[in-house]
Each structure stands twice: as structure tokens, then as C-alpha cells.
Amino acid sequence: MSKVVIGVIGCGNIANNAHIPAYMKNEDAEIKYFCDILPERAQAAVEKYGCGTAVTDYRDVLADESVEAVSVCTPNNMHAIIAMDALRAGKHVLCEKPAARTYDEALKMQEVQHETGKILNIGVVNRFNDQVNRIRSYIKEGRLGEVYHIYLSFRSHRSIPGLGGAFTTREIAGGGALIDWGVHFLDLVMYCMDDPRPVTVSGETFCRLGKDIEGYTYKDMWAGPPDPAGVYDVEDSVAALIRTDGPVLTLHGAWAQNIGENEMLVDFMGDKGGIRLQYGGDFTLYTAEHGALVSYVPEGKSRPMFENEINAFVRCVRTGEKLPSHIDTAVITSRIMQAIYDSAQIHREIVL
Numbered sequence: 001m002s003k004v005v006i007g008v009i010g011c012g013n014i015a016n017n018a019h020i021p022a023y024m025k026n027e028d029a030e031i032k033y034f035c036d037i038l039p040e041r042a043q044a045a046v047e048k049y050g051c052g053t054a055v056t057d058y059r060d061v062l063a064d065e066s067v068e069a070v071s072v073c074t075p076n077n078m079h080a081i082i083a084m085d086a087l088r089a090g091k092h093v094l095c096e097k098p099a100a101r102t103y104d105e106a107l108k109m110q111e112v113q114h115e116t117g118k119i120l121n122i123g124v125v126n127r128f129n130d131q132v133n134r135i136r137s138y139i140k141e142g143r144l145g146e147v148y149h150i151y152l153s154f155r156s157h158r159s160i161p162g163l164g165g166a167f168t169t170r171e172i173a174g175g176g177a178l179i180d181w182g183v184h185f186l187d188l189v190m191y192c193m194d195d196p197r198p199v200t201v202s203g204e205t206f207c208r209l210g211k212d213i214e215g216y217t218y219k220d221m222w223a224g225p226p227d228p229a230g231v232y233d234v235e236d237s238v239a240a241l242i243r244t245d246g247p248v249l250t251l252h253g254a255w256a257q258n259i260g261e262n263e264m265l266v267d268f269m270g271d272k273g274g275i276r277l278q279y280g281g282d283f284t285l286y287t288a289e290h291g292a293l294v295s296y297v298p299e300g301k302s303r304p305m306f307e308n309e310i311n312a313f314v315r316c317v318r319t320g321e322k323l324p325s326h327i328d329t330a331v332i333t334s335r336i337m338q339a340i341y342d343s344a345q346i347h348r349e350i351v352l
């Protein structure tokens with residue numbers, strides 16, 4: 001069978017650290033274009049990976065009929081535009097998370113996916129994480145009993161990315177800690193619980209520690225350096241309560257907080273057992289057996305999740321199978337995040 005011909009749109013961090021290396025390892029895929037509005041980034045990719053052509057306009061990628069699929073690895077403000085153009089040009093799309101800046105944008109993407117019938121998957125990579133899939137199986141088997149409450153914590157000491165840049169500008173990113181980190185946590189919980197229907201949402205967001213861009217003290221800044229003349233109008237922390245027709249979700253998130261410890265975990269609380277997942281790592285299962293409290297850490301091999309994600313995408317281009325990262329599931333998380341932002345704006349609960 002011929003290889004799936006790929007265009008990578010946006011050649012920054014996630015493209016170079018995840019998408020491109022995974023395509024390069026996949027024997028059924030071939031990258032034909034590296035596209036970035038910064039020509040030196042597109043050219044650097046051609047030289048580094050020894051294949052493809054560098055272009056600066058994504059429409060050149062879409063105009064090539066031999067391209068079957070694209071990875072959209074641009075900042076959030078371009079996700080919907082490029083993904084919808086690509087679908088309409090007949091391409092299958094893997095678009096990085098979050099699907100879009102707002103729920104409305106995500107719904108438009110879903111509409112175009114349904115219209116065109118081409119694949120639109122979102123880069124909710126935890127759905128391809130072996131440990132997350134093990135947790136999902138434990139829950140399905142009833143090992144936790146009824147899961148009634150899930151606590152999501154994505155809190156870091158001082159980790160605002162590229163203060164003043166794309167990540168901290170609402171017009172570009174759509175939001176801060178919630179839309180950037182929280183989307184992964186919410187998505188993996190929705191996945192493990194088979195996408196329960198959100199019923200009410202109450203949230204507050206705080207734009208505090210990064211407000212004084214020049215005065216912000218930090219050790220490291222990813223996606224940096226800070227731009228003192230830039231914009232900081234997104235939340236550096238968030239708290240929310242989400243009732244669903246399944247478990248209640250509570251979340252605390254912070255790119256930055258004046259607490260010197262990081263906490264990146266998800267606690268699944270069931271009436272028979274509980275699971276604490278250290279985000280990106282192992283998990284512990286707690287339960288009671290024969291009158292004794294027991295806990296254990298299931299050990300097993302985990303394959304790199306980005307490779308799992310890209311391999312599944314390349315495969316589904318050929319098979320047409322619907323992956324768990326389909327836009328139809330991503331819009332549910334998008335709806336919850338939108339409701340948190342809306343609730344924070346009016347300081348009231350949102351009933352969905």
C-alpha cells in the first residue's frame with residue numbers, strides 16, 4: 001500500500017518534539033511539506049529530517065492533491081481556520097489541542113467535519129496513553145465501584161509560558177492554564193468515564209501573578225523569553241466545579257501560584273476503590289480487601305503516547321476508523337471549558 005502523504009503545518013515545539021519524529025518513525029507515512037510562516041523554521045525542518053519541501057503558506061500544502069493528511073501544530077487561533085480549510089480541500093486532519101479557542105469555533109470545526117466526511121482528530125494525546133487506558137479498563141471492570149467524584153489538579157509554582165506572547169494573549173490562545181493544561185486533564189477524565197454529560201458548571205479564573213510582566217519572578221520560562229511589551233490577559237489559575245450525569249468533577253489549575261510545590265494529578269474516587277494518577281506517569285489503586293487496606297501500583301510497559309497517537313492517525317486515514325480523539329468527543333470538553341470561562345465572567349453557575 002502507498003504511504004500516507006503528510007503536510008506538517010507549524011514547525012515549532014510540538015511539531016519537532018512529537019509529530020515529526022513520530023511520522024518519521026512510521027513506515028506508512030511520508031512527510032512532503034514542512035510549513036511555517038517563519039521560513040527559517042520550515043527550512044530547518046527540511047534540513048533536520050532530510051525530506052520534504054519548505055513552504056510558508058499552508059494553502060500551498062492544501063493545493064497539492066497528493067497530500068492526504070495534515071498535522072496542524074500552530075498556535076490556537078489558527079486551529080479552526082486551517083483545519084476547516086484542510087477538510088474542505090479533502091485532507092484528513094490531526095489538529096493539536098485545544099480544538100479551538102471557544103466552543104463556537106469547535107462546533108464549526110465539527111460541522112465541517114460532518115459535511116466533508118474527512119477525519120478530524122484533536123491532539124488529546126492522553127487517549128493514547130497506555131496508563132490512562134489501563135485506568136479506563138479498571139473503571140469499566142467496576143474495580144472502583146461507582147466513581148462519584150474526580151479531582152483534577154494541574155498546579156505549578158511559577159510556570160507561565162512565554163509571558164506576553166501567544167500563550168498569554170486571549171485573542172491568540174483563547175485562555176490560559178485551563179485551555180492549555182486543563183484541556184488534557186479534563187479530556188482524560190471524560191475519556192476514562194465514557195464522556196458523561198455535563199449538567200452544571202461553576203468556575204472562577206484569576207489573572208494575577210503575570211499581570212506585571214516585568215516584575216514577574218520565575219526560575220524557568222518555557223515558550224519564553226518574556227515580552228515586556230506583550231499582552232497578558234488570560235488566567236494564571238482556575239477553580240471549577242462541574243456536575244455531570246456521572247461523577248462530579250472539581251479542578252484546581254495554575255500556571256503560577258505562590259505555593260512552592262507542583263501538583264499534577266487526577267484522583268478518581270469510587271465507593272469500592274480509588275485511583276491517583278500522577279499525570280504523565282504511574283498510578284496507584286487504593287481499595288479494601290478482606291478487612292485490610294491495600295494499595296498497589298500496576299506495572300506495565302507504556303509505549304510513547306505521541307507515537308501511539310500519530311500511528312493511530314496514519315492508520316485511520318487508511319481504515320476510516322473513528323478514533324477516541326475525534327472532534328465529536330473534543331467538543332464536549334470544549335463546552336465545559338467555555339462554561340467555566342462564562343461562569344467566571346458572570347460569577348454565577350451555568351446550567352447546560
Ligand SMILES: NC(=O)c1ccc[n+]([C@@H]2O[C@H](COP(=O)([O-])OP(=O)(O)OC[C@H]3O[C@@H](n4cnc5c(N)ncnc54)[C@H](O)[C@@H]3O)[C@@H](O)[C@H]2O)c1
Binds near residue numbers: 010012041097124125
Ligand atoms: N499535545 C500537547 O501536549 C501539546 C504540547 C505543546 C503544545 N501543544 C499545542 O500545539 C500548538 C503549538 O504549540 P507549540 O508549543 O508548538 O508552539 P510554537 O510557537 O513552538 O509553534 C507554533 C509554530 O506555528 C507557526 N505558525 C503560526 N501561524 C502559522 C500559520 N498560519 N501557518 C503556519 N505556521 C504557523 C509559528 O511560526 C510556530 O513556529 C498549540 O496549539 C499548543 O496548545 C500541544
